[in-house]
Amino acid sequence: MNKATETGVLSFEDFKKEVINDYKIAVVSRECSLLGRREVLTGKAKFGIFGDGKEVPQLAMAKAFKNGDFRSGYYRDQTFMMAIGAMNIEQFFAGLYGHTDINFDPMSAGRQMGGHFATHSLDENGNWKNLTQQKNSSADISPTAGQMPRLLGLAQASKIFRNVKGLETFTNFSNKGNEVAWGTIGNASTSEGLFFETINAAGVLQVPMVMSVWDDEYGISVHARHQTTKENISEILKGFQRDEDTNGYEILRVKGWDYPALVETYQKASDIARNEHIPVLIHVQELTQPQGHSTSGSHERYKSKERLEWETEFDCIAKMKEWMLANNIATEEELNEIDSNSKKEVLEGKKAAWTAFTAPIKAEQQELVGLLNSIAATSPNKVFIEKYANDLASIKEPIRKDIITNARKVLRLIVQENGKGQLASWIKGYFTKVQPKFSSHLFSESNKNVTSIEEVKPQYDNTAEDVDARLVIRDNFDAIFSKYPEALIFGEDSGNIGDVNQGLEGMQEKYGELRVSDAGIREATILGQGIGMAMRGLRPIAEIQYLDYLLYAIQIMSDDLATLQYRTNGRQKAPLIIRTRGHRLEGIWHSGSPMGMIINAVRGIHVLVPRNMTKAAGFYNTLLEADEPALIVECLNGYRLKEKMPTNLGEFKTPIGVVETIKEGSDITLVSYGSTLRLVEQAANELESFGISAEVIDIQSLLPFDIHHDIVKSIAKTNRLLVIDEDVPGGASAYILQEIVENQKAYKHLDSEPQTLASKAHRPAYGTDGDYFSKPSVEDIFEKVYAIMNEVNPTKYPSLY
Numbered sequence: 082m083n084k085a086t087e088t089g090v091l092s093f094e095d096f097k098k099e100v101i102n103d104y105k106i107a108v109v110s111r112e113c114s115l116l117g118r119r120e121v122l123t124g125k126a127k128f129g130i131f132g133d134g135k136e137v138p139q140l141a142m143a144k145a146f147k148n149g150d151f152r153s154g155y156y157r158d159q160t161f162m163m164a165i166g167a168m169n170i171e172q173f174f175a176g177l178y179g180h181t182d183i184n185f186d187p188m189s190a191g192r193q194m195g196g197h198f199a200t201h202s203l204d205e206n207g208n209w210k211n212l213t214q215q216k217n218s219s220a221d222i223s224p225t226a227g228q229m230p231r232l233l234g235l236a237q238a239s240k241i242f243r244n245v246k247g248l249e250t251f252t253n254f255s256n257k258g259n260e261v262a263w264g265t266i267g268n269a270s271t272s273e274g275l276f277f278e279t280i281n282a283a284g285v286l287q288v289p290m291v292m293s294v295w296d297d298e299y300g301i302s303v304h305a306r307h308q309t310t311k312e313n314i315s316e317i318l319k320g321f322q323r324d325e326d327t328n329g330y331e332i333l334r335v336k337g338w339d340y341p342a343l344v345e346t347y348q349k350a351s352d353i354a355r356n357e358h359i360p361v362l363i364h365v366q367e368l369t370q371p372q373g374h375s376t377s378g379s380h381e382r383y384k385s386k387e388r389l390e391w392e393t394e395f396d397c398i399a400k401m402k403e404w405m406l407a408n409n410i411a412t413e414e415e416l417n418e419i420d421s422n423s424k425k426e427v428l429e430g431k432k433a434a435w436t437a438f439t440a441p442i443k444a445e446q447q448e449l450v451g452l453l454n455s456i457a458a459t460s461p462n463k464v465f466i467e468k469y470a471n472d473l474a475s476i477k478e479p480i481r482k483d484i485i486t487n488a489r490k491v492l493r494l495i496v497q498e499n500g501k502g503q504l505a506s507w508i509k510g511y512f513t514k515v516q517p518k519f520s521s522h523l524f525s526e527s528n529k530n531v532t533s534i535e536e537v538k539p540q541y542d543n544t545a546e547d548v549d550a551r552l553v554i555r556d557n558f559d560a561i562f563s564k565y566p567e568a569l570i571f572g573e574d575s576g577n578i579g580d581v582n583q584g585l586e587g588m589q590e591k592y593g594e595l596r597v598s599d600a601g602i603r604e605a606t607i608l609g610q611g612i613g614m615a616m617r618g619l620r621p622i623a624e625i626q627y628l629d630y631l632l633y634a635i636q637i638m639s640d641d642l643a644t645l646q647y648r649t650n651g652r653q654k655a656p657l658i659i660r661t662r663g664h665r666l667e668g669i670w671h672s673g674s675p676m677g678m679i680i681n682a683v684r685g686i687h688v689l690v691p692r693n694m695t696k697a698a699g700f701y702n703t704l705l706e707a708d709e710p711a712l713i714v715e716c717l718n719g720y721r722l723k724e725k726m727p728t729n730l731g732e733f734k735t736p737i738g739v740v741e742t743i744k745e746g747s748d749i750t751l752v753s754y755g756s757t758l759r760l761v762e763q764a765a766n767e768l769e770s771f772g773i774s775a776e777v778i779d780i781q782s783l784l785p786f787d788i789h790h791d792i793v794k795s796i797a798k799t800n801r802l803l804v805i806d807e808d809v810p811g812g813a814s815a816y817i818l819q820e821i822v823e824n825q826k827a828y829k830h831l832d833s834e835p836q837t838l839a840s841k842a843h844r845p846a847y848g849t850d851g852d853y854f855s856k857p858s859v860e861d862i863f864e865k866v867y868a869i870m871n872e873v874n875p876t877k878y879p880s881l882y
Contacts (some may be wrong), residue, residue, distance in 0.1 A: 234613020269300020
């Protein structure tokens with residue numbers, strides 16, 4: 082138990098008090114689940130997924146959980162959050178209702194459904210709090226097993242803090258690496274590949290991770306016999322059990338209704354992971370799910386009468402109550418009083434949460450009703466406006482949709498009346514006030530966001546030589562690792578051989594295997610390592626060998642990393658840098674340019690596409706001063722090209738969201754990025770000999786895109802636009818075109834149809850010829866531009882075909 086006397090021995094009276102308090106937490110949590118389901122079924126909440134049946138093991142986990150520790154769990158851990166003091170009854174219901182005020186729903190400010198838990202790693206200004214002085218929960222996501230890769234990184238951070246020199250001063254993030262990362266998952270979700278990938282990686286890395294599997298024998302309505310070989314996850318993972326000669330896991334099993342055994346098991350797991358830095362798997366068996374999977378169905382439909390009877394008998398709270406009575410910890414009357422008082426407490430908390438949720442909305446409702454009635458008094462449409470006002474006033478439990486839709490419908494009626502201005506102003510003000518409640522913090526809003534970092538240009542001395550570009554990136558990494566002790570890089574072939582293109586040559590030998598390390602072929606957990614370590618204050622660079630391989634990790638990037646700041650309303654961050662290389666690769670599986678897929682899946686992550694290694698190095702330097710995640714795609718065919726070596730390595734910074742004009746022209750604006758840009762430059766030079774002056778613009782970053790709207794300034798001069806891209810048609814080129822024509826309103830300056838030139842719809846065939854006939858070539862670009870100019874002046878530019 083946690084509470085000890087001065088002699089280190091817990092008195093029986095203190096022991097009883099602690100157990101009784103645990104029982105109360107479990108009962109309160111159960112009542113929240115029961116009442117929460119009713120709130121959904123009566124329509125006050127949209128959806129509910131609860132932790133009933135899992136209360137007692139979560140109490141045991143909470144006892145072993147210490148300040149500085151991190152949880153990476155799933156959506157049934159409400160009892161744990163209550164037990165560590167990170168959530169109360171009102172906050173539980175605020176999350177269920179979707180309260181958009183973070184002071185009421187600190188988990189996500191209404192952005193996630195209930196059951197998705199988080200603590201605040203950042204203050205209201207986006208600055209780190211002292212993570213060692215609080216119990217931490219990384220923000221949950223719904224995709225099953227999606228929490229696993231991040232868990233690996235949260236655990237690895239402790240290993241880094243314990244063993245890497247130079248991090249001794251990072252006391253806000255770690256106490257000498259003594260923190261444990263605690264994972265939770267349902268038994269059925271262990272069928273997911275992410276679970277097995279993470280389990281294997283944690284065993285290889287030997288990190289302080291305790292993984293709890295809550296086993297109630299079902300996954301939604303599907304029994305374990307359809308989920309897991311032998312219907313037993315710990316049985317099939319027995320090969321991971323460590324022994325005297327090999328590393329591995331400590332694997333423990335415990336009944337989920339056995340309170341004293343659970344407390345003992347979790348304390349043992351904590352000691353092993355914390356002291357030995359060994360991963361531990363706890364298989365918590367014989368759990369129940371009294372209300373079924375969620376509010377969308379009833380478990381009576383798929384569980385037998387015998388199973389339902391067993392679940393009633395072996396309900397973990399009922400069994401805990403039996404044990405307490407048998408061991409004279411409390412009388413039946415005392416426990417019944419706790420049960421009764423807990424019902425009242427939860428009911429009162431629910432009412433308070435509902436009042437807090439509805440009060441500001443009702444005030445907005447009354448405000449608009451008053452405004453509509455005022456407008457109606459002098460309007461020819463008085464009868465219709467008053468009906469809208471009365472209908473709105475009659476809604477007893479309004480939501481904001483009810484309010485704004487009525488306002489917008491009335492605006493249509495009075496579009497030619499004097500009252501229009503007042504109502505239009507109210508509507509605009511309402512959106513200004515309310516929209517951020519649902520849309521803020523997709524990206525960092527702190528003073529360390531990427532656009533606040535000032536550009537620093539590369540500097541060169543008079544003797545600067547042309548060198549292989551890989552040396553620029555290599556020597557810049559050397560400067561980074563020297564400057565930032567918290568910086569580290571890992572990936573396939575990143576360590577011993579210094580990456581496949583030698584951009585990390587000699588770095589492992591210089592900075593050690595923990596800071597420059599090889600990783601297995603497991604892209605999702607490479608990303609997860611980076612996310613978890615970044616959440617704990619380190620500055621990881623996760624390397625994915627080729628851009629195509631990023632697809633293995635796109636779900637983790639999209640669902641976890643890209644949404645982290647957003648789903649916590651700016652209270653957690655993971656400034657991870659993802660390094661990869663692509664563009665102009667050859668072959669179906671190594672084509673290197675699925676950019677449209679990526680940029681539309683990872684909003685919340687910056688996507689940077691430098692044309693050379695100096696630009697790429699500058700992006701790394703910029704990002705390490707910022708607090709946001711980003712993907713950097715280096716040009717695969719650029720490592721052996723020649724660039725001059727800057728003298729201010731580690732210091733020069735490429736601005737993010739800023740385009741660069743690399744050739745000026747007057748007839749047409751050509752926009753591209755990455756390796757394709759070299760083809761565009763060559764085509765532009767060839768066009769000059771035919772009297773066509775092309776302006777060439779390097780996008781540099783796809784997310785964010787041209788924040789200063791410099792491209793439209795070019796189009797205002799040339800009046801023509803061609804976007805060249807090696808993604809599939811309608812991919813990144815369509816995104817770029819929308820940004821320029823629609824968002825920058827370039828259509829006003831165009832004298833010709835804006836066009837795109839992309840790759841063929843199929844993936845590129847193998848070999849140089851396959852590349853030529855699959856992706857835009859210099860000749861394709863030349864002829865596309867020439868055809869545009871032929872339409873402008875067919876006499877001067879007669880048709881080629």
